[in-house]
Amino acid sequence: xxxxxxxxxxxxxxxxxxxxxxxxxxxxxxxxxxxxxxxxxxxxxxxxxxxxxxxxxxxxxxxxxxxxxxx
Numbered sequence: 001x002x003x004x005x006x007x008x009x010x011x012x013x014x015x016x017x018x019x020x021x022x023x024x025x026x027x028x029x030x031x032x033x034x035x036x037x038x039x040x041x042x043x044x045x046x047x048x049x050x051x052x053x054x055x056x057x058x059x060x061x062x063x064x065x066x067x068x069x070x071x
Contacts, residue, residue: 001009010018047053056064 010021013021044053048055
């Protein structure tokens with residue numbers, strides 16, 4: 001299905017059904033984003049534990065960010 005087909009199909013729904021659809025889609029998007037964040041956090045933790053990432057202070061990070069912006 002294309003987005004246009006989906007939009008046309010939703011026009012067949014009542015106002016209340018469209019409201020419910022919006023709520024369901026919104027919750028699913030939130031859950032998908034949470035899952036994505038959790039996957040990234042797990043990968044970062046694994047990378048840190050394997051030595052691929054190193055800890056640094058906030059001050060060091062800010063200096064590095066400023067340096068990269070100056071380039």
